[in-house]
Amino acid sequence: xxxxxxxxxxxxxxxxxxxxxxxxxLWPIGLPLPISEQVKASYNAIETxxxxxxxxxxxxxxxxxxxAELWPQLLAVGRHVASKGARIVLVNMIAGGFRYEERFExxxxxxxxxxxxxxxxxxPFSAGRxxxxxxxxxxxxxxxxxxLHGKTLTxxxxxxxxxxxxDFKMYVQIADAPDWxxxxxxxxxxxxxxxxxxxxxxxxMAPLYQSGQMCGFIIGMSGGAEYEVLTKRPGPAAAAMDAQxxxxxxxxxxxxxGNVGYQMTRRNEAKAKKAR
Amino acid sequence: MALNKNVYFHLFVLVAFxxxxxxxxxxFRQGGKFSIRKLDAIAKxxxxxxxxxxMGRPIHWSYGMGAFDAQYFAAFTLLEYxxxxxxxxDTQMIVSIALPEVVPMTEEVIRKAYxxxxxxDKYRPDDxxxxxxxxxxxxIGTISRExxxxxFMIGSLxxxxxxxxxxxxxxxxxxxxGTANTHQLPFIAAGCDAIFIGAEMFAAAAHLQPNPVRVGSxxxxxxxxxxxxxxxxxxxxxxxxxxxxxxxxxKR
Amino acid sequence: MIFIKSKLPVVVTxxxxxxxxxxxxxxxxxxxxxxxxxxxxxxxxAAFALALGIGGIVxxxxxxxxxxxxxxxxxxxxxxxxxxxxxxxxxxxxxGKTYQWLWDYILLPVQATSYATTFFFITSAAYRAFRIKNxxxxxxxxxxxxxxxxxxxxxxxxxxxxxVAAWVWDIPTTAGMRAVxxxxxxxxxxxxxxxxxxxxxxxLGGGE
Amino acid sequence: xxxxxxxxxxAFLTLGLFSWMYxxxxxxxxxxxxxxxxxxxxxxxxxxxxxMDIAWKPAITGKYIMWLPLIGGFMLFxxxxxxxxxxSRVPMGFLVGTTAxxxxxxxxxxxLIEQAAATMMKLTSINNIIFVVxxxxxxxxFLFTLQSKQTGPIVNLGKYAMMIAFGxxxxxxxxxxxxxxxxxxxxxxxxxxxxxxxxx
Numbered sequence: 016x017x018x019x020x021x022x023x024x025x026x027x028x029x030x031x032x033x034x035x036x037x038x039x040x041l042w043p044i045g046l047p048l049p050i051s052e053q054v055k056a057s058y059n060a061i062e063t064x065x066x067x068x069x070x071x072x073x074x075x076x077x078x079x080x081x082x083a084e085l086w087p088q089l090l091a092v093g094r095h096v097a098s099k100g101a102r103i104v105l106v107n108m109i110a111g112g113f114r115y116e117e118r119f120e121x122x123x124x125x126x127x128x129x130x131x132x133x134x135x136x137x138x139p140f141s142a143g144r145x146x147x148x149x150x151x152x153x154x155x156x157x158x159x160x161x162x163l164h165g166k167t168l169t170x171x172x173x174x175x176x177x178x179x180x181x182d183f184k185m186y187v188q189i190a191d192a193p194d195w196x197x198x199x200x201x202x203x204x205x206x207x208x209x210x211x212x213x214x215x216x217x218x219x220m221a222p223l224y225q226s227g228q229m230c231g232f233i234i235g236m237s238g239g240a241e242y243e244v245l246t247k248r249p250g251p252a253a254a255a256m257d258a259q260x261x262x263x264x265x266x267x268x269x270x271x272x273g274n275v276g277y278q279m280t281r282r283n284e285a286k287a288k289k290a291r
Numbered sequence: 292m293a294l295n296k297n298v299y300f301h302l303f304v305l306v307a308f309x310x311x312x313x314x315x316x317x318x319f320r321q322g323g324k325f326s327i328r329k330l331d332a333i334a335k336x337x338x339x340x341x342x343x344x345x346m347g348r349p350i351h352w353s354y355g356m357g358a359f360d361a362q363y364f365a366a367f368t369l370l371e372y373x374x375x376x377x378x379x380x381d382t383q384m385i386v387s388i389a390l391p392e393v394v395p396m397t398e399e400v401i402r403k404a405y406x407x408x409x410x411x412d413k414y415r416p417d418d419x420x421x422x423x424x425x426x427x428x429x430x431i432g433t434i435s436r437e438x439x440x441x442x443f444m445i446g447s448l449x450x451x452x453x454x455x456x457x458x459x460x461x462x463x464x465x466x467x468x469g470t471a472n473t474h475q476l477p478f479i480a481a482g483c484d485a486i487f488i489g490a491e492m493f494a495a496a497a498h499l500q501p502n503p504v505r506v507g508s509x510x511x512x513x514x515x516x517x518x519x520x521x522x523x524x525x526x527x528x529x530x531x532x533x534x535x536x537x538x539x540x541x542k543r
Numbered sequence: 544m545i546f547i548k549s550k551l552p553v554v555v556t557x558x559x560x561x562x563x564x565x566x567x568x569x570x571x572x573x574x575x576x577x578x579x580x581x582x583x584x585x586x587x588x589a590a591f592a593l594a595l596g597i598g599g600i601v602x603x604x605x606x607x608x609x610x611x612x613x614x615x616x617x618x619x620x621x622x623x624x625x626x627x628x629x630x631x632x633x634x635x636x637x638x639g640k641t642y643q644w645l646w647d648y649i650l651l652p653v654q655a656t657s658y659a660t661t662f663f664f665i666t667s668a669a670y671r672a673f674r675i676k677n678x679x680x681x682x683x684x685x686x687x688x689x690x691x692x693x694x695x696x697x698x699x700x701x702x703x704x705x706x707v708a709a710w711v712w713d714i715p716t717t718a719g720m721r722a723v724x725x726x727x728x729x730x731x732x733x734x735x736x737x738x739x740x741x742x743x744x745x746x747l748g749g750g751e
Numbered sequence: 752x753x754x755x756x757x758x759x760x761x762a763f764l765t766l767g768l769f770s771w772m773y774x775x776x777x778x779x780x781x782x783x784x785x786x787x788x789x790x791x792x793x794x795x796x797x798x799x800x801x802x803m804d805i806a807w808k809p810a811i812t813g814k815y816i817m818w819l820p821l822i823g824g825f826m827l828f829x830x831x832x833x834x835x836x837x838x839s840r841v842p843m844g845f846l847v848g849t850t851a852x853x854x855x856x857x858x859x860x861x862x863l864i865e866q867a868a869a870t871m872m873k874l875t876s877i878n879n880i881i882f883v884v885x886x887x888x889x890x891x892x893f894l895f896t897l898q899s900k901q902t903g904p905i906v907n908l909g910k911y912a913m914m915i916a917f918g919x920x921x922x923x924x925x926x927x928x929x930x931x932x933x934x935x936x937x938x939x940x941x942x943x944x945x946x947x948x949x950x951x
Contacts, residue, residue, distance in 0.1 A: 025461075025667045029772050032666050036929060037936050041948060046696040051705065079651040080658040083934025084927055110797075114647065214927035215474060236930035237694040254948060255933040260696035262929040267688055269670040277674045293570040302568055304859050308732055328895050359846070361731040361854040364738055367746045391593035391794075392585075392846050395830055395839060399748030417603050421596030424790035427657045428768060428783045435775035450661050457664035460671065471727040473720045477917035477924070481672030481683070488913070489723045490893040493730035496743075497895075504742045512729040513896045519725065519867050520890055526871030527883045538868045552840035556848035563852035584820035585849055587806045588842050590798035591824030597791050598831075621784035628792025637796060648757030649764065650793060653786045655935060656768045662932035663772050665925055682911055683918040690922025711919055714878055718885035719916030721866050722909060725886075726893025728862035735851035735858075746847060747840045 018283060020276025028269055035265045039257030046257050053224075054241040057209065057231030061092070061185070064207060064230070067100040068134075069184040070177065075119060076190035078111030081213055087239035087252035088211040089119055089189045095246045096187065097127040102173060104183075105137040105163075108147050108196070113140050116163060132171035137163040148199035155180040185209055185230075191216060201228055211238060300541045304515070311514050316507025325506045327498055332467050335485035336369070339441030339465035340376040348440040349383035351433065353455055355470065356389040356426050357447025362471055363393060365492040366446040367400050369469070372499050373443055374404035378413065385433055386419045389426035389451075394419065427451050431458045438462045444479065445469040445492065456482035469495075553741035560739040601625075686711055762943040765935055885912040 065071060073093055077085040096103060103123065105116050120137045129135040138159050141147040150158045156179065161167055168174040185207040186200050200208060207230045212220050214235030224232035233242055236259060239252035294302075319325055343350050352373060354366050370386075377384040386401070388394055397419050405414040422429040431454055434442065442459035444452055448470040459466055460482060468479030469487030479486045487495060490512070497505040526537040559581060566578035604618035612618070631642050673684040692701060693708040737743035767782035802824070810817035823845060829838035870886050872879040889909030891902060940946045 023670075025670070026773060028666055028670055029663050032663070036662070036933055037940070040933060040936055040940060041946060043948060047699040048695060049699045049702075051698075079655045080931075082655055083659070083930045083932075083937075086934075114643075114651075214930070215924050217923065235927055236933075237926065251937060255930065255937070256695050258933045258936075259694065259926065259929050263691040263695070263697065263925065266666055266669050266925060267691060269666065270673045270684065270688065273670050273673065274675055295568055295570045298568050300864060301859050304863065305732070305855070308729065309736065312733070312736070326896065359850050361735050361738075361851060361858070364734040364743065364746070364851070365730070368743075371745050388596070390589075391596040392589045392843075394592060394596045394599065395827065395843055396746040396847070398830075399840075399843075400745050403745060403748050416599070417606070419599070420603070421599055422787060422790075423593075423596070423794045424654070425657075425783070425786040427660075428653070428771075428779075429787055431660075431771060432775065432780060432783045435771070450658065453661055453664045453668055457667055460667075471723070471731070473723050473916075474920060474924070476723065476913075477687075477921040478668060480914075480917050481668050481921065488892075489727035490730040490895075493727070493734050494895045496734075504737060508733040508737055510896055512733045513894050515729050516726065516890065516894060519863065520887055523867050523870045523883070523887055523890075526868070527874055530871045531874040533873075535871070538871045541864050541868045548837045552837075552844035554844075555841050556844035556851075559845050559848035560852035560855075563849055564855055567856040580816075581849055582853070583805055584823070585846055586801050587820040588824055588827070588846055590802045591827045591842075593794055593798045595827055595830060597795060600787070600791060617780050617784045620781055621788045624785045624788025625792045626788075628789050629795060632792060632796030633799070636800065637793075642796075644753060644757060645789070646793075648761050649785065650789050652761035652764050652938070653768065653782065653789070655931070656765045657786070659928075659931040659935045660768060660772070661928045663769075665928045669921070669925070679910065679914045682914040683921075686915045686918030687922035687925075690919050691925055693922075694926060708919075710878075711915060712923075714882050715885055715912050715915040716919040717916075718882050719889050719909075719912040719914075720920075721870065721886050722889030722892070723913065723916075724862050725866050725890050728858045728866075731854050731858040731862070735855045738847055738851045739855070747843060748836075 018276050018279040020272045021280045022276070023273075032262060032265055035261040036258040039261055040254060043254055044257045044261075046260050048240060048244055048253065048256055050241045050244060051237075054233050054238055054245065057233050058095070058242060058245045060207070060209060060230040061095055061099070061187075064185060065096060065099040065101050066184075069099075069101045070182050071096050071101045071103055072180075072183055072186040073103055073105050073119075074186065074188035074190060074196065075105055075107050075112045075116045076109040076188065076196070077115065078109060078191070081191045082115070083255075084213045084236050084239065085189050085191070085211065086115060087236065087250055087255075088233060088242065089115065090122065090250050091239055091242040091246055091248065091252065092187060092189065092209075092211060092233075093119060093123070094126070094248055095242070096185075097123055097129065098246075101184075102134040103129070103136075104173075104177075105135075106151070107138065107140045107163075109190070110140055113163065120163075132173055134173060136168075136171060136173050139163045139165075145195040145199060148196050151180050152199050152202050181205065187211075187231075197223060197228065297543055299543045307518075308511055308515055311511035312507050314507075315510035315514070316503040319506045319510075320503040325497075325501060325510070327494065327501075327509065330487070330491055330495055330498055332469065332485035332487050332491070333372075333495055333498055335465065335467050336373055336441075336443065337376055339443070339467065339484075340373065340380055340382055342465055343440035344380040344382045346440045349385050349437050350377060350441040350443065351385050351387065351430075351437070351439040351455075351459065351464075352443045352445075353387040353426070353430055353451070354389070354393060354446030355444065355448035355472075355475075356451050357449055357472065359390055359392055360447055362447045362492070363396075365496065366469075367396065368496040368499065369443070369445050369487075369492070370397065371400050371404050372495075374401045375408055378405045378408035378410050381410075381413065383415070383418060385437060385439070387426060387430045387433060388419065388421045389423060391421060391423070394421050427454050430455055434458045434464075435461070439464050442466045443468075444483075445487065448472055448475040448479070450475075453478040453482065552747050553744065557739060557741060564739075597625075686716070758943050762939060765939060769935075885909070889913050 107113055107116050116137050123129045123135055159168055180203050183206055187209045188196050189211045191213055209231035210220060210229050211233045217234045223229055236252050236255055240256040243250045243253040386397055402414055405411050439459055442464045444455050452475045456466055466483040467485050468483040469492040471489040494509050497509040529537050563578045566575045604621050607618040608615045635642050675681055689708050689711060692704040698705050764782050767778045770776055771779040806817045806821050823842035826842050827839045829835040870883055872883055874880050888905045889912045892906050892909045
């Protein structure tokens with residue numbers, strides 16, 4: 016009987032996983048969510064460093080495939096920055112990121128009463144990745160002529176207040192793992208670097224946080240969820256964390272059951288051999 | 292000549308490699324001996340093609356969706372091997388491709404394998420399929436409709452590795468994977484019958500055809516890797532006594 | 544003529560590679576910027592190769608339709624979808640309103656969903672692969688489970704797991720992956736070198 | 752209105768792709784073919800824009816060197832004529848050569864020198880000793896011409912280190928895969944079906 020577990024119909028596992036991951040979205044269980052030291056430190060980096068009217072870059076560098084992990088992070092961290100009264104400039108160096116930039120701009124205008132052009136600007140996609148970041152460092156004002164919506168930048172008071180990238184207090188990069196933004200941006204004197212990235216990319220960026228090159232670093236959906244708890248603004252990530260825990264529990268259970276079945280099959284095979 | 296700063300050690304490694312390569316290649320050409328660790332994955336590839344032939348089902352190949360880099364060079368060699376097996380046994384091989392620039396190269400590799408086997412009339416360009424960004428669902432669809440008996444995923448793999456492998460597992464395909472992308476090694480290690488881990492994918496070339504060029508290359512790579520191992524050990528001991536001269540030297 | 548046919552591609556390979564390898568070592572700004580320029584040409588060549596690839600797919604599907612293959616309706620869907628994107632894309636560029644709608648409601652959901660199917664596959668992969676067959680498999684399984692116990696609910700009932708998992712991540716995992724990286728480095732150099740000097744040229748085919 | 756239609760289409764495509772998990776079926780196949788067409792179309796549109804911006808516009812405004820990649824591109828089309836296939840190998844050679852060169856420069860520095868230099872740690876803590884030993888042991892696994900009985904145990908130790916690494920990376924990745932799925936479910940439940948958390 017138990018040996019059936021060795022070769023269960025995979026589709027049964029799929030159905031169970033779907034239930035485990037979906038049910039908590041509709042009926043949150045409210046499993047405890049401990050806040051890790053790293054997320055707390057990253058939260059504090061923004062809480063203590065950002066003052067009223069500080070200039071902050073927010074890099075929106077992710078595509079639809081990373082939406083699930085990074086959009087909640089952008090919401091949680093971006094709202095935190097906005098709530099501190101900072102002036103925000105959105106930048107985008109990945110082709111698929113502009114839709115999220117537009118959506119986030121809307122959130123900031125609606126929920127924080129930010130005035131576009133006065134304390135909020137969204138800049139368009141600029142190709143070249145590391146080279147484009149290098150241009151931000153060398154000649155920020157020269158890199159852009161129009162904003163995300165194709166309007167001339169010189170018509171916005173905020174743009175005219177900025178002289179160079181040195182005027183900024185912090186660069187918050189929400190991106191899919193790569194470090195090509197960090198090498199150029201770390202050349203700007205006095206600019207604090209803060210990064211949120213995907214779980215599968217954690218190994219690339221972790222050493223750079225440990226070495227002190229970044230003042231904040233959160234990873235994946237759990238990072239976003241813990242951040243939501245800290246900012247006391249429940250969002251999509253915290254709701255999904257129950258699903259995360261349930262999914263993990265179920266996979267571990269499958270692994271255990273699979274092994275029980277496997278050992279049983281092996282024992283039966285050994286018995287059959289002996290009988291022969 | 293104005294040499295850049297901080298490239299001296301870099302240049303040293305390059306020159307040392309080239310020199311060792313020509314030395315080991317000429318040694319082998321003059322009748323030197325050469326033995327290489329056995330790679331199970333190569334034998335597994337032949338087993339897969341053999342079983343596909345018995346069952347009358349095709350083989351599926353994918354390079355993954357990663358950008359064009361040197362992993363494709365290793366993959367081309369293994370693709371040529373797989374294609375020559377398929378030509379020999381008259382078995383169909385379907386290739387899924389995500390990068391446009393790799394399509395003509397794949398055509399050349401497979402056409403050459405069929406020409407060498409004397410079966411150019413059996414070469415079917417329609418089996419080389421370019422999917423672009425839709426590589427993954429198209430690959431899953433192909434694997435399941437054709438019920439492939441063998442699945443080779445070798446190249447610059449990203450998250451598509453697990454998709455191809457688990458889809459082919461439904462049809463009990465014999466699977467061989469290979470990549471140097473560390474983030475995907477867990478999935479090919481978990482799902483495949485045999486794998487090429489990083490450098491093994493490249494060493495396979497010397498295994499398949501031990502000519503002076505390939506043997507010389509693998510031997511030279513080995514010698515330099517050994518040299519780096521010694522450097523790491525010595526450097527660590529030196530660092531323990533507060534001397535970071537070696538690490539600094541390497542960064543020059 | 545035969546000489547040009549067989550040697551010209553190899554000569555081009557070598558010259559292009561030499562320009563780029565040398566710029567790394569030489570402190571000559573003009574050379575460096577020319578090398579960067581060359582790399583941008585790859586984007587152009589890839590775009591032309593794309594036309595070839597699309598040609599192949601159109602040929603495949605058109606063949607199915609004209610043969611009245613059972614899969615012809617699907618082929619028609621594929622060509623239709625291609626045509627819609629091409630027409631709208633060339634008429635309004637990617638910044639157009641209709642094109643953005645296509646992006647938002649067709650490409651975005653399929654892309655995200657195609658990625659999300661890994662959720663199912665990683666489940667079955669874990670179930671099938673983590674069998675205690677030998678000591679390597681035990682190690683593989685234990686470290687995977689440990690990582691899953693690191694976050695969320697488990698971390699609050701088993702407060703030691705984040706610390707143990709962090710150690711496993713920082714020491715043996717980083718060491719193991721670093722070895723793969725170092726081990727592959729010279730292979731990458733070796734295979735690239737063989738290609739650059741024309742000793743390995745399977746990708747350029749042989750014969751006619 | 753447009754948005755509502757869009758969300759329904761998005762839901763149709765999402766569920767169609769997921770339906771493969773039960774079995775390969777017509778719905779999945781429709782979505783698959785929509786995706787293939789859409790993705791190739793999108794690539795063609797962006798590819799065309801790239802050719803225009805990078806090569807064509809500079810070429811016709813006096814930067815004559817940009818005719819070279821354009822000519823190279825057209826040379827690829829010689830593949831359609833059997834007799835002239837060799838012409839296409841010239842731009843292919845260029846692609847391969849530049850790629851190989853970039854790899855050669857990058858691999859030595861990023862994968863060899865920097866990684867080896869970072870391994871030269873002070874052997875004053877247990878952790879550092881373990882780290883250095885495991886790194887070296889696992890690197891010996893990639894020596895192919897070395898086959899002696901003495902190195903066996905070292906290579907085995909290295910293999911264990913790699914298995915731990917593979918397992919940990921696997922476990923770490925599970926997390927982001929679940930996130931991807933919940934992301935799609937949030938779209939289906941809250942945007943398409945307009946449910947509200949809490950069971951509404």
